[in-house]
Amino acid sequence: MPSTEELLGKDAEYLLNHESQTVSKNDLHVPGPDFVDRVYKSTDRSPVVLRNLQSLFNHGRLGGTGYLSILPVDQGIEHSAGASFAPNPIYFDPENIIKLAIESDCNAVASTIGALGSIARDYAHKIPFIAKLNHNELLSYPNTHDQIMFGSVKQAYNMGAVAVGATIYFGSEESQRQIQEVSQAFHYAHELGLGTILWAYLRNPAFKTDEEDYHLASDLTGQAIHLSASLQADIVKQKLPTTNKGYTAVNFGKTHDKVYSELTSDHPIDLTRYQVVNSFMGRAGLINSGGGSSERDLNEAVKTAVINKRAGGMGLIMGRKAFQRPMKEGSDIIRAVQEVYADESITLA
Template structure:
Protein backbone atom coordinates (compact mmCIF):
# COMPACT_ATOMS: atom_id res chain seq x y z
CA UNK A 1 0.00 0.00 0.00
CA UNK A 2 3.02 2.28 0.30
CA UNK A 3 3.14 2.74 -3.48
CA UNK A 4 -0.55 3.66 -3.50
CA UNK A 5 -0.01 6.13 -0.65
CA UNK A 6 2.78 7.87 -2.54
CA UNK A 7 0.72 7.92 -5.74
CA UNK A 8 -2.23 9.58 -3.99
CA UNK A 9 0.06 12.07 -2.25
CA UNK A 10 1.31 13.06 -5.69
CA UNK A 11 -2.30 13.46 -6.81
CA UNK A 12 -3.07 16.10 -4.17
CA UNK A 13 0.51 17.45 -4.20
CA UNK A 14 1.62 17.39 -7.84
CA UNK A 15 5.29 18.35 -8.10
CA UNK A 16 5.34 18.52 -4.30
CA UNK A 17 2.88 21.43 -4.14
CA UNK A 18 -0.68 21.61 -2.82
CA UNK A 19 -3.51 24.02 -3.59
CA UNK A 20 -6.56 22.71 -1.77
CA UNK A 21 -10.03 24.27 -1.76
CA UNK A 22 -11.73 23.88 1.62
CA UNK A 23 -15.52 23.64 1.69
CA UNK A 24 -16.21 22.08 5.09
CA UNK A 25 -17.34 25.40 6.58
CA UNK A 26 -21.06 24.73 6.14
CA UNK A 27 -21.00 22.41 9.14
CA UNK A 28 -18.41 24.35 11.12
CA UNK A 29 -19.81 27.88 10.65
CA UNK A 30 -23.27 27.44 9.15
CA UNK A 31 -24.80 29.37 6.22
CA UNK A 32 -23.49 32.75 7.40
CA UNK A 33 -20.23 32.11 5.55
CA UNK A 34 -22.11 32.18 2.25
CA UNK A 35 -23.52 35.69 2.76
CA UNK A 36 -20.55 37.51 1.21
CA UNK A 37 -21.07 35.60 -2.05
CA UNK A 38 -24.49 33.87 -2.15
CA UNK A 39 -23.44 31.72 -5.12
CA UNK A 40 -20.98 29.98 -2.81
CA UNK A 41 -23.82 28.08 -1.13
CA UNK A 42 -23.98 25.79 -4.20
CA UNK A 43 -21.44 23.01 -4.61
CA UNK A 44 -21.72 23.25 -8.41
CA UNK A 45 -20.29 26.78 -8.15
CA UNK A 46 -17.50 25.61 -5.84
CA UNK A 47 -16.59 22.68 -8.08
CA UNK A 48 -16.33 25.03 -11.05
CA UNK A 49 -13.88 27.21 -9.12
CA UNK A 50 -11.90 24.15 -8.06
CA UNK A 51 -11.65 22.82 -11.61
CA UNK A 52 -10.98 26.08 -13.45
CA UNK A 53 -8.75 27.44 -10.69
CA UNK A 54 -6.40 24.46 -10.82
CA UNK A 55 -6.97 23.24 -7.27
CA UNK A 56 -5.37 19.92 -6.36
CA UNK A 57 -8.12 18.83 -3.99
CA UNK A 58 -11.48 19.82 -2.52
CA UNK A 59 -12.45 19.27 1.12
CA UNK A 60 -16.02 18.14 1.79
CA UNK A 61 -18.09 16.39 4.41
CA UNK A 62 -19.77 13.12 3.49
CA UNK A 63 -23.26 14.55 2.94
CA UNK A 64 -22.20 16.71 0.01
CA UNK A 65 -19.73 14.11 -1.23
CA UNK A 66 -22.50 11.52 -1.42
CA UNK A 67 -25.13 13.79 -3.01
CA UNK A 68 -22.71 15.12 -5.64
CA UNK A 69 -20.62 12.00 -6.17
CA UNK A 70 -20.94 12.00 -9.98
CA UNK A 71 -20.32 15.75 -10.29
CA UNK A 72 -17.19 15.50 -8.14
CA UNK A 73 -15.94 12.59 -10.24
CA UNK A 74 -16.64 14.46 -13.49
CA UNK A 75 -14.79 17.56 -12.25
CA UNK A 76 -11.56 15.60 -11.95
CA UNK A 77 -10.72 17.41 -8.69
CA UNK A 78 -9.52 14.94 -6.03
CA UNK A 79 -11.87 14.56 -3.06
CA UNK A 80 -10.54 15.03 0.46
CA UNK A 81 -13.18 13.83 2.92
CA UNK A 82 -13.27 15.51 6.33
CA UNK A 83 -13.96 12.78 8.88
CA UNK A 84 -14.89 14.90 11.89
CA UNK A 85 -16.73 18.14 12.51
CA UNK A 86 -18.76 20.27 14.89
CA UNK A 87 -21.03 23.31 14.73
CA UNK A 88 -20.22 26.72 16.19
CA UNK A 89 -23.49 26.69 18.16
CA UNK A 90 -21.79 25.05 21.12
CA UNK A 91 -19.75 27.82 22.72
CA UNK A 92 -17.97 26.02 25.55
CA UNK A 93 -14.34 26.84 26.23
CA UNK A 94 -13.15 23.34 25.39
CA UNK A 95 -14.17 22.25 21.90
CA UNK A 96 -14.47 18.67 20.74
CA UNK A 97 -14.86 17.68 17.10
CA UNK A 98 -16.08 14.06 17.04
CA UNK A 99 -15.39 11.55 14.31
CA UNK A 100 -18.45 11.34 12.06
CA UNK A 101 -17.34 8.99 9.28
CA UNK A 102 -14.97 6.06 8.94
CA UNK A 103 -12.08 5.52 6.56
CA UNK A 104 -14.11 2.74 4.94
CA UNK A 105 -17.01 5.13 4.28
CA UNK A 106 -14.58 7.66 2.82
CA UNK A 107 -13.16 5.02 0.48
CA UNK A 108 -16.67 4.09 -0.66
CA UNK A 109 -17.16 7.72 -1.72
CA UNK A 110 -13.99 7.66 -3.80
CA UNK A 111 -11.85 9.86 -1.59
CA UNK A 112 -8.21 10.55 -2.43
CA UNK A 113 -7.32 11.63 1.12
CA UNK A 114 -8.98 12.14 4.49
CA UNK A 115 -8.80 14.94 7.04
CA UNK A 116 -9.40 15.37 10.75
CA UNK A 117 -9.26 18.34 13.16
CA UNK A 118 -7.36 18.15 16.46
CA UNK A 119 -7.81 20.82 19.14
CA UNK A 120 -4.65 20.46 21.21
CA UNK A 121 -5.16 22.27 24.51
CA UNK A 122 -8.81 21.28 24.83
CA UNK A 123 -9.70 18.98 27.72
CA UNK A 124 -10.84 16.58 25.00
CA UNK A 125 -7.47 16.48 23.23
CA UNK A 126 -6.68 12.94 24.39
CA UNK A 127 -9.85 11.64 22.78
CA UNK A 128 -9.15 13.50 19.54
CA UNK A 129 -5.52 12.34 19.51
CA UNK A 130 -6.70 8.75 19.91
CA UNK A 131 -9.33 9.05 17.16
CA UNK A 132 -6.85 10.73 14.82
CA UNK A 133 -4.16 8.12 15.47
CA UNK A 134 -6.59 5.32 14.67
CA UNK A 135 -7.71 7.08 11.48
CA UNK A 136 -4.10 7.49 10.37
CA UNK A 137 -3.35 3.79 10.91
CA UNK A 138 -6.52 2.68 9.11
CA UNK A 139 -5.96 5.10 6.22
CA UNK A 140 -2.33 4.11 5.75
CA UNK A 141 -3.28 0.42 5.66
CA UNK A 142 -5.51 1.36 2.70
CA UNK A 143 -2.85 3.59 1.13
CA UNK A 144 -4.77 6.82 1.79
CA UNK A 145 -3.00 10.10 2.75
CA UNK A 146 -4.11 11.91 5.90
CA UNK A 147 -4.29 15.65 6.54
CA UNK A 148 -4.44 17.02 10.08
CA UNK A 149 -6.23 20.29 10.79
CA UNK A 150 -3.97 21.17 13.73
CA UNK A 151 -5.70 23.97 15.64
CA UNK A 152 -4.62 24.32 19.29
CA UNK A 153 -7.67 25.65 21.11
CA UNK A 154 -9.35 25.47 24.49
CA UNK A 155 -9.31 26.79 28.04
CA UNK A 156 -5.69 25.73 28.61
CA UNK A 157 -4.53 28.38 26.15
CA UNK A 158 -5.91 31.07 28.45
CA UNK A 159 -4.95 29.60 31.82
CA UNK A 160 -2.18 32.02 32.72
CA UNK A 161 -2.08 30.90 36.38
CA UNK A 162 -0.89 27.38 35.55
CA UNK A 163 0.56 28.12 32.13
CA UNK A 164 2.74 25.53 30.44
CA UNK A 165 6.22 26.49 29.29
CA UNK A 166 4.92 26.67 25.71
CA UNK A 167 2.06 28.96 26.73
CA UNK A 168 4.48 31.25 28.56
CA UNK A 169 6.54 31.51 25.37
CA UNK A 170 3.37 32.17 23.38
CA UNK A 171 2.26 34.91 25.77
CA UNK A 172 5.61 36.64 25.27
CA UNK A 173 5.17 36.36 21.49
CA UNK A 174 1.66 37.73 21.78
CA UNK A 175 2.95 40.69 23.76
CA UNK A 176 5.53 41.46 21.06
CA UNK A 177 3.36 40.92 17.99
CA UNK A 178 -0.28 41.39 18.94
CA UNK A 179 -1.17 38.01 17.42
CA UNK A 180 -4.04 35.95 18.79
CA UNK A 181 -2.70 33.27 21.12
CA UNK A 182 -3.57 30.47 18.67
CA UNK A 183 -1.61 32.26 15.92
CA UNK A 184 1.64 32.63 17.87
CA UNK A 185 4.58 30.64 16.50
CA UNK A 186 5.03 28.54 19.64
CA UNK A 187 1.41 27.39 19.69
CA UNK A 188 1.13 26.80 15.93
CA UNK A 189 4.45 24.94 15.85
CA UNK A 190 3.32 22.74 18.73
CA UNK A 191 0.15 21.83 16.85
CA UNK A 192 2.17 21.04 13.73
CA UNK A 193 4.51 18.84 15.75
CA UNK A 194 1.59 16.93 17.25
CA UNK A 195 0.46 16.15 13.71
CA UNK A 196 3.90 14.77 12.86
CA UNK A 197 4.09 12.71 16.05
CA UNK A 198 0.68 11.15 15.40
CA UNK A 199 1.64 10.27 11.81
CA UNK A 200 -0.12 12.82 9.56
CA UNK A 201 1.15 13.18 6.00
CA UNK A 202 0.17 16.87 5.83
CA UNK A 203 -0.73 19.38 8.54
CA UNK A 204 -2.95 22.41 7.99
CA UNK A 205 -2.05 25.28 10.31
CA UNK A 206 -2.65 28.97 10.83
CA UNK A 207 -0.40 31.74 9.52
CA UNK A 208 1.94 33.12 12.19
CA UNK A 209 2.43 36.65 10.90
CA UNK A 210 5.74 36.35 9.04
CA UNK A 211 7.81 34.00 6.92
CA UNK A 212 10.50 33.95 9.60
CA UNK A 213 8.18 32.67 12.31
CA UNK A 214 6.41 30.28 9.93
CA UNK A 215 9.74 28.65 9.09
CA UNK A 216 9.86 27.37 12.68
CA UNK A 217 6.44 25.78 12.16
CA UNK A 218 7.64 24.01 9.00
CA UNK A 219 10.82 22.83 10.71
CA UNK A 220 8.85 21.56 13.71
CA UNK A 221 6.63 19.42 11.47
CA UNK A 222 9.36 18.05 9.15
CA UNK A 223 9.17 15.66 7.33
CA UNK A 224 5.39 16.01 7.47
CA UNK A 225 4.31 18.58 4.88
CA UNK A 226 2.74 21.89 5.91
CA UNK A 227 -0.09 23.85 4.27
CA UNK A 228 -1.43 27.19 5.44
CA UNK A 229 -5.03 27.56 6.50
CA UNK A 230 -6.82 30.49 4.86
CA UNK A 231 -8.97 31.65 7.75
CA UNK A 232 -11.35 34.63 7.48
CA UNK A 233 -11.24 36.62 4.25
CA UNK A 234 -8.54 39.29 4.29
CA UNK A 235 -9.40 42.89 3.40
CA UNK A 236 -7.52 42.73 0.09
CA UNK A 237 -6.31 40.12 -2.37
CA UNK A 238 -2.79 41.48 -1.98
CA UNK A 239 -2.74 40.80 1.75
CA UNK A 240 -3.63 37.15 1.26
CA UNK A 241 -1.25 36.69 -1.68
CA UNK A 242 1.56 38.06 0.48
CA UNK A 243 0.81 35.38 3.07
CA UNK A 244 0.95 32.67 0.40
CA UNK A 245 4.36 33.92 -0.70
CA UNK A 246 5.57 34.03 2.91
CA UNK A 247 4.66 30.46 3.76
CA UNK A 248 6.13 29.08 0.53
CA UNK A 249 9.36 30.94 1.22
CA UNK A 250 9.30 29.39 4.69
CA UNK A 251 9.08 25.89 3.22
CA UNK A 252 5.35 25.13 3.19
CA UNK A 253 4.08 23.09 0.24
CA UNK A 254 0.98 25.22 -0.31
CA UNK A 255 -2.39 26.17 1.10
CA UNK A 256 -5.78 24.75 2.08
CA UNK A 257 -8.15 27.69 1.82
CA UNK A 258 -11.86 28.30 1.45
CA UNK A 259 -13.31 31.67 2.45
CA UNK A 260 -10.41 33.64 0.95
CA UNK A 261 -11.43 32.16 -2.40
CA UNK A 262 -15.18 31.64 -2.63
CA UNK A 263 -16.27 34.61 -0.50
CA UNK A 264 -14.65 36.98 -3.00
CA UNK A 265 -16.57 38.52 -5.88
CA UNK A 266 -13.98 37.24 -8.36
CA UNK A 267 -12.73 33.92 -6.98
CA UNK A 268 -11.14 32.76 -10.22
CA UNK A 269 -8.84 35.75 -10.51
CA UNK A 270 -7.32 35.25 -7.06
CA UNK A 271 -7.19 31.49 -7.68
CA UNK A 272 -5.13 32.06 -10.81
CA UNK A 273 -2.76 34.36 -8.93
CA UNK A 274 -2.33 31.82 -6.15
CA UNK A 275 -1.75 29.06 -8.70
CA UNK A 276 1.00 31.13 -10.32
CA UNK A 277 2.67 31.66 -6.93
CA UNK A 278 2.51 28.00 -5.94
CA UNK A 279 3.26 26.32 -9.27
CA UNK A 280 4.88 29.12 -11.26
CA UNK A 281 3.29 31.19 -14.02
Protein backbone atom coordinates in the same frame (compact mmCIF):
# COMPACT_ATOMS: atom_id res chain seq x y z
CA MET B 1 -3.68 40.98 -12.61
CA PRO B 2 -1.04 42.97 -10.66
CA SER B 3 2.37 41.33 -10.13
CA THR B 4 3.34 39.69 -6.83
CA GLU B 5 5.58 42.67 -6.02
CA GLU B 6 2.72 45.09 -6.63
CA LEU B 7 0.35 43.07 -4.46
CA LEU B 8 2.90 42.95 -1.64
CA GLY B 9 3.34 46.71 -1.82
CA LYS B 10 5.53 48.10 0.96
CA ASP B 11 6.22 44.55 2.20
CA ALA B 12 7.78 43.39 -1.09
CA GLU B 13 11.44 43.92 -0.24
CA TYR B 14 10.95 42.80 3.37
CA LEU B 15 9.50 39.46 2.28
CA LEU B 16 11.12 38.75 -1.09
CA ASN B 17 14.70 39.63 -0.11
CA HIS B 18 14.82 38.19 3.40
CA GLU B 19 17.69 35.78 4.06
CA SER B 20 16.99 33.54 7.02
CA GLN B 21 19.72 33.20 9.65
CA THR B 22 17.84 30.67 11.76
CA VAL B 23 17.49 27.08 10.54
CA SER B 24 19.23 26.63 7.19
CA LYS B 25 17.11 25.82 4.15
CA ASN B 26 19.67 23.10 3.40
CA ASP B 27 18.44 21.15 6.44
CA LEU B 28 14.86 21.03 5.18
CA HIS B 29 13.03 18.48 3.06
CA VAL B 30 11.67 21.04 0.63
CA PRO B 31 8.80 20.61 -1.84
CA GLY B 32 9.70 19.64 -5.38
CA PRO B 33 8.55 17.51 -8.34
CA ASP B 34 10.16 14.42 -6.76
CA PHE B 35 8.76 14.88 -3.23
CA VAL B 36 6.82 11.59 -3.19
CA ASP B 37 9.89 9.66 -4.36
CA ARG B 38 12.35 11.62 -2.24
CA VAL B 39 10.41 11.84 1.03
CA TYR B 40 7.16 9.86 1.25
CA LYS B 41 8.66 6.72 -0.33
CA SER B 42 11.01 6.39 2.64
CA THR B 43 8.05 6.01 5.01
CA ASP B 44 5.96 2.98 5.89
CA ARG B 45 3.17 4.16 3.56
CA SER B 46 1.89 1.57 1.10
CA PRO B 47 2.25 1.88 -2.69
CA VAL B 48 -1.47 2.78 -2.82
CA VAL B 49 -0.94 5.73 -0.47
CA LEU B 50 2.01 6.87 -2.57
CA ARG B 51 -0.10 6.65 -5.73
CA ASN B 52 -2.90 8.71 -4.19
CA LEU B 53 -0.49 11.33 -2.85
CA GLN B 54 1.15 11.53 -6.26
CA SER B 55 -2.25 12.08 -7.87
CA LEU B 56 -2.76 14.98 -5.46
CA PHE B 57 0.58 16.53 -6.43
CA ASN B 58 0.07 15.92 -10.14
CA HIS B 59 -3.28 17.69 -10.49
CA GLY B 60 -4.06 21.28 -11.40
CA ARG B 61 -1.96 24.27 -12.29
CA LEU B 62 0.72 23.40 -9.70
CA GLY B 63 0.81 19.77 -10.79
CA GLY B 64 4.38 18.49 -10.92
CA THR B 65 5.85 21.28 -8.78
CA GLY B 66 5.54 19.70 -5.32
CA TYR B 67 3.33 22.55 -4.15
CA LEU B 68 -0.37 22.40 -3.32
CA SER B 69 -3.31 24.73 -3.87
CA ILE B 70 -6.35 23.28 -2.11
CA LEU B 71 -9.88 24.69 -1.84
CA PRO B 72 -11.34 23.80 1.62
CA VAL B 73 -15.04 24.30 2.24
CA ASP B 74 -16.21 22.74 5.49
CA GLN B 75 -17.39 26.03 6.98
CA GLY B 76 -21.05 25.10 6.53
CA ILE B 77 -20.59 23.02 9.67
CA GLU B 78 -17.62 24.77 11.29
CA HIS B 79 -19.05 28.32 11.07
CA SER B 80 -22.73 27.57 10.15
CA ALA B 81 -24.05 27.50 6.59
CA GLY B 82 -25.76 30.87 6.90
CA ALA B 83 -22.67 32.68 8.13
CA SER B 84 -20.52 31.03 5.47
CA PHE B 85 -22.68 31.01 2.35
CA ALA B 86 -25.07 33.95 2.71
CA PRO B 87 -22.51 36.30 1.07
CA ASN B 88 -22.65 34.03 -2.02
CA PRO B 89 -25.65 31.63 -1.80
CA ILE B 90 -24.68 29.50 -4.82
CA TYR B 91 -22.29 27.66 -2.50
CA PHE B 92 -25.13 26.15 -0.51
CA ASP B 93 -24.99 23.72 -3.46
CA PRO B 94 -21.83 21.60 -3.11
CA GLU B 95 -21.55 21.26 -6.88
CA ASN B 96 -20.52 24.90 -7.09
CA ILE B 97 -17.76 24.28 -4.56
CA ILE B 98 -16.34 21.64 -6.91
CA LYS B 99 -16.81 23.91 -9.91
CA LEU B 100 -14.83 26.68 -8.17
CA ALA B 101 -11.97 24.26 -7.44
CA ILE B 102 -11.95 23.08 -11.06
CA GLU B 103 -12.27 26.60 -12.47
CA SER B 104 -9.34 27.67 -10.26
CA ASP B 105 -7.23 24.67 -11.35
CA CYS B 106 -6.64 23.53 -7.76
CA ASN B 107 -4.78 20.36 -6.83
CA ALA B 108 -7.79 19.20 -4.81
CA VAL B 109 -11.00 20.15 -3.06
CA ALA B 110 -11.55 19.44 0.65
CA SER B 111 -15.04 19.32 2.08
CA THR B 112 -17.41 17.36 4.28
CA ILE B 113 -18.39 13.74 3.78
CA GLY B 114 -21.93 14.92 3.01
CA ALA B 115 -20.95 17.64 0.54
CA LEU B 116 -18.52 15.49 -1.44
CA GLY B 117 -20.78 12.45 -1.24
CA SER B 118 -23.66 14.39 -2.76
CA ILE B 119 -21.83 14.83 -6.09
CA ALA B 120 -19.12 12.14 -5.93
CA ARG B 121 -20.20 10.16 -9.03
CA ASP B 122 -20.01 13.27 -11.18
CA TYR B 123 -16.70 14.68 -9.95
CA ALA B 124 -14.47 12.25 -7.98
CA HIS B 125 -12.69 11.29 -11.22
CA LYS B 126 -12.25 14.92 -12.30
CA ILE B 127 -10.50 16.44 -9.26
CA PRO B 128 -8.95 14.79 -6.18
CA PHE B 129 -11.28 14.69 -3.17
CA ILE B 130 -10.12 15.24 0.43
CA ALA B 131 -12.95 14.10 2.71
CA LYS B 132 -13.08 15.85 6.09
CA LEU B 133 -14.10 13.40 8.81
CA ASN B 134 -14.74 15.47 11.95
CA HIS B 135 -16.19 18.89 12.71
CA ASN B 136 -17.14 21.40 15.38
CA GLU B 137 -20.88 22.00 14.92
CA LEU B 138 -22.41 25.22 16.21
CA LEU B 139 -26.07 24.30 16.65
CA SER B 140 -25.74 22.77 20.13
CA TYR B 141 -26.56 25.31 22.81
CA PRO B 142 -24.45 26.37 24.54
CA ASN B 143 -21.62 25.85 22.05
CA THR B 144 -19.12 23.26 23.23
CA HIS B 145 -16.23 23.70 20.74
CA ASP B 146 -15.42 20.05 20.20
CA GLN B 147 -14.43 18.09 17.10
CA ILE B 148 -16.70 15.07 16.63
CA MET B 149 -16.81 12.46 13.88
CA PHE B 150 -19.35 13.11 11.12
CA GLY B 151 -18.21 10.32 8.81
CA SER B 152 -15.89 7.36 8.44
CA VAL B 153 -12.72 6.54 6.55
CA LYS B 154 -14.61 3.81 4.70
CA GLN B 155 -17.14 6.35 3.42
CA ALA B 156 -14.28 8.51 2.13
CA TYR B 157 -12.73 5.49 0.44
CA ASN B 158 -15.99 4.43 -1.16
CA MET B 159 -16.65 7.87 -2.67
CA GLY B 160 -13.24 7.87 -4.35
CA ALA B 161 -11.36 10.29 -2.10
CA VAL B 162 -7.56 10.30 -2.35
CA ALA B 163 -7.12 11.52 1.24
CA VAL B 164 -8.97 12.19 4.47
CA GLY B 165 -8.76 15.26 6.66
CA ALA B 166 -9.41 15.75 10.36
CA THR B 167 -9.05 18.48 12.98
CA ILE B 168 -7.60 18.31 16.48
CA TYR B 169 -8.00 21.18 18.92
CA PHE B 170 -4.62 20.81 20.59
CA GLY B 171 -4.60 22.26 24.09
CA SER B 172 -8.33 21.77 24.65
CA GLU B 173 -9.92 19.58 27.31
CA GLU B 174 -11.13 17.25 24.56
CA SER B 175 -7.79 16.99 22.75
CA GLN B 176 -6.70 13.64 24.20
CA ARG B 177 -9.88 11.95 22.95
CA GLN B 178 -9.53 13.66 19.57
CA ILE B 179 -5.89 12.51 19.31
CA GLN B 180 -6.95 8.91 19.88
CA GLU B 181 -9.83 9.12 17.39
CA VAL B 182 -7.70 10.72 14.68
CA SER B 183 -4.82 8.33 15.27
CA GLN B 184 -7.14 5.37 14.66
CA ALA B 185 -8.74 7.01 11.65
CA PHE B 186 -5.39 7.87 10.05
CA HIS B 187 -4.10 4.34 10.62
CA TYR B 188 -7.15 2.91 8.87
CA ALA B 189 -6.88 5.49 6.08
CA HIS B 190 -3.31 4.43 5.37
CA GLU B 191 -4.39 0.79 5.41
CA LEU B 192 -6.96 1.60 2.70
CA GLY B 193 -4.42 3.61 0.70
CA LEU B 194 -5.59 7.16 1.49
CA GLY B 195 -3.41 10.12 2.36
CA THR B 196 -3.92 11.97 5.64
CA ILE B 197 -4.17 15.72 6.31
CA LEU B 198 -4.47 17.15 9.82
CA TRP B 199 -5.93 20.55 10.66
CA ALA B 200 -3.66 21.23 13.68
CA TYR B 201 -5.44 24.03 15.52
CA LEU B 202 -4.87 25.30 19.04
CA ARG B 203 -7.86 25.91 21.28
CA ASN B 204 -7.61 27.03 24.90
CA PRO B 205 -8.77 30.30 26.52
CA ALA B 206 -5.48 30.47 28.43
CA PHE B 207 -3.61 30.88 25.14
CA LYS B 208 -5.13 34.32 24.66
CA THR B 209 -4.13 37.17 26.96
CA ASP B 210 -5.09 40.83 27.03
CA GLU B 211 -1.93 41.64 25.09
CA GLU B 212 -1.63 38.82 22.54
CA ASP B 213 -3.33 35.81 20.96
CA TYR B 214 -0.86 32.98 21.42
CA HIS B 215 -3.03 30.60 19.41
CA LEU B 216 -0.93 32.08 16.59
CA ALA B 217 2.45 31.74 18.33
CA SER B 218 5.20 30.03 16.37
CA ASP B 219 6.34 27.89 19.30
CA LEU B 220 2.88 26.63 20.27
CA THR B 221 1.67 26.05 16.71
CA GLY B 222 5.01 24.39 16.00
CA GLN B 223 4.41 21.87 18.77
CA ALA B 224 0.92 21.17 17.41
CA ILE B 225 2.53 20.47 14.04
CA HIS B 226 5.09 18.16 15.65
CA LEU B 227 2.29 16.20 17.32
CA SER B 228 0.49 16.02 13.97
CA ALA B 229 3.54 14.58 12.22
CA SER B 230 3.83 12.10 15.10
CA LEU B 231 0.25 11.02 14.31
CA GLN B 232 1.47 10.24 10.76
CA ALA B 233 -0.23 13.13 9.06
CA ASP B 234 1.18 13.28 5.54
CA ILE B 235 0.32 16.99 5.34
CA VAL B 236 -0.40 19.43 8.17
CA LYS B 237 -2.62 22.49 7.93
CA GLN B 238 -1.77 25.30 10.32
CA LYS B 239 -2.50 28.99 10.67
CA LEU B 240 0.29 31.40 9.80
CA PRO B 241 2.16 32.45 12.96
CA THR B 242 2.03 36.11 13.90
CA THR B 243 3.82 36.04 17.25
CA ASN B 244 6.07 33.87 19.42
CA LYS B 245 7.01 32.98 23.02
CA GLY B 246 3.65 31.42 23.77
CA TYR B 247 5.20 28.99 26.24
CA THR B 248 6.77 31.77 28.29
CA ALA B 249 3.73 34.05 28.11
CA VAL B 250 1.26 31.38 29.20
CA ASN B 251 3.86 29.93 31.60
CA PHE B 252 3.32 26.23 31.08
CA GLY B 253 4.94 23.27 29.36
CA LYS B 254 8.58 23.05 28.34
CA THR B 255 10.66 25.01 25.87
CA HIS B 256 14.28 26.11 25.43
CA ASP B 257 15.97 29.51 25.20
CA LYS B 258 17.50 28.59 21.83
CA VAL B 259 14.01 28.34 20.31
CA TYR B 260 13.84 32.13 20.60
CA SER B 261 17.52 33.14 20.35
CA GLU B 262 18.63 30.90 17.45
CA LEU B 263 15.77 28.94 15.84
CA THR B 264 13.40 31.87 15.32
CA SER B 265 13.41 35.63 14.84
CA ASP B 266 10.67 38.24 14.64
CA HIS B 267 10.47 37.91 10.84
CA PRO B 268 7.28 36.14 9.65
CA ILE B 269 9.28 33.86 7.33
CA ASP B 270 11.45 32.71 10.23
CA LEU B 271 8.41 32.20 12.46
CA THR B 272 6.88 30.03 9.74
CA ARG B 273 10.15 28.17 9.16
CA TYR B 274 10.00 27.03 12.77
CA GLN B 275 6.63 25.48 11.91
CA VAL B 276 8.30 23.63 9.02
CA VAL B 277 11.12 22.52 11.33
CA ASN B 278 8.53 20.94 13.62
CA SER B 279 6.98 19.03 10.71
CA PHE B 280 9.96 16.65 10.84
CA MET B 281 12.02 19.24 8.94
CA GLY B 282 9.42 19.27 6.17
CA ARG B 283 8.81 15.52 5.82
CA ALA B 284 5.15 16.24 6.66
CA GLY B 285 4.28 19.07 4.28
CA LEU B 286 3.13 22.33 5.87
CA ILE B 287 0.18 24.10 4.26
CA ASN B 288 -0.94 27.38 5.82
CA SER B 289 -4.57 28.49 5.90
CA GLY B 290 -5.83 31.56 4.10
CA GLY B 291 -7.87 32.93 7.00
CA GLY B 292 -11.14 34.84 6.98
CA SER B 293 -12.42 37.13 4.26
CA SER B 294 -11.79 40.89 4.16
CA GLU B 295 -11.48 43.75 1.68
CA ARG B 296 -7.77 42.98 1.18
CA ASP B 297 -8.18 39.27 0.44
CA LEU B 298 -6.02 39.27 -2.69
CA ASN B 299 -3.09 41.09 -1.07
CA GLU B 300 -3.27 39.06 2.14
CA ALA B 301 -3.47 35.74 0.30
CA VAL B 302 -0.42 36.51 -1.83
CA LYS B 303 1.51 37.67 1.24
CA THR B 304 0.69 34.43 3.07
CA ALA B 305 1.78 32.39 0.05
CA VAL B 306 5.13 34.19 -0.19
CA ILE B 307 5.80 33.65 3.52
CA ASN B 308 4.84 29.97 3.34
CA LYS B 309 6.90 29.24 0.23
CA ARG B 310 10.02 31.10 1.32
CA ALA B 311 9.85 29.41 4.75
CA GLY B 312 9.83 25.94 3.15
CA GLY B 313 6.11 25.25 3.24
CA MET B 314 4.14 23.19 0.73
CA GLY B 315 1.30 25.52 -0.19
CA LEU B 316 -1.91 27.21 0.78
CA ILE B 317 -5.36 25.88 1.66
CA MET B 318 -7.72 28.81 1.19
CA GLY B 319 -11.52 28.85 1.37
CA ARG B 320 -13.43 31.89 2.61
CA LYS B 321 -11.28 34.39 0.72
CA ALA B 322 -12.44 32.63 -2.46
CA PHE B 323 -16.00 31.36 -2.03
CA GLN B 324 -17.42 34.37 -0.20
CA ARG B 325 -17.30 36.39 -3.42
CA PRO B 326 -18.35 35.89 -7.08
CA MET B 327 -16.77 32.80 -8.64
CA LYS B 328 -14.58 34.75 -11.08
CA GLU B 329 -13.17 36.95 -8.30
CA GLY B 330 -12.60 33.97 -6.03
CA SER B 331 -10.85 32.08 -8.81
CA ASP B 332 -8.60 35.07 -9.53
CA ILE B 333 -7.44 35.13 -5.90
CA ILE B 334 -6.63 31.41 -5.97
CA ARG B 335 -4.74 31.81 -9.24
CA ALA B 336 -2.73 34.74 -7.83
CA VAL B 337 -1.64 32.47 -4.98
CA GLN B 338 -0.73 29.72 -7.43
CA GLU B 339 1.41 32.22 -9.34
CA VAL B 340 3.61 32.63 -6.25
CA TYR B 341 4.35 28.90 -6.12
CA ALA B 342 4.82 28.66 -9.89
CA ASP B 343 7.26 31.58 -9.90
CA GLU B 344 10.75 30.04 -9.73
CA SER B 345 12.27 33.42 -8.86
CA ILE B 346 10.57 33.27 -5.44
CA THR B 347 12.97 30.97 -3.63
CA LEU B 348 13.59 29.65 -0.11
CA ALA B 349 14.92 32.23 2.32
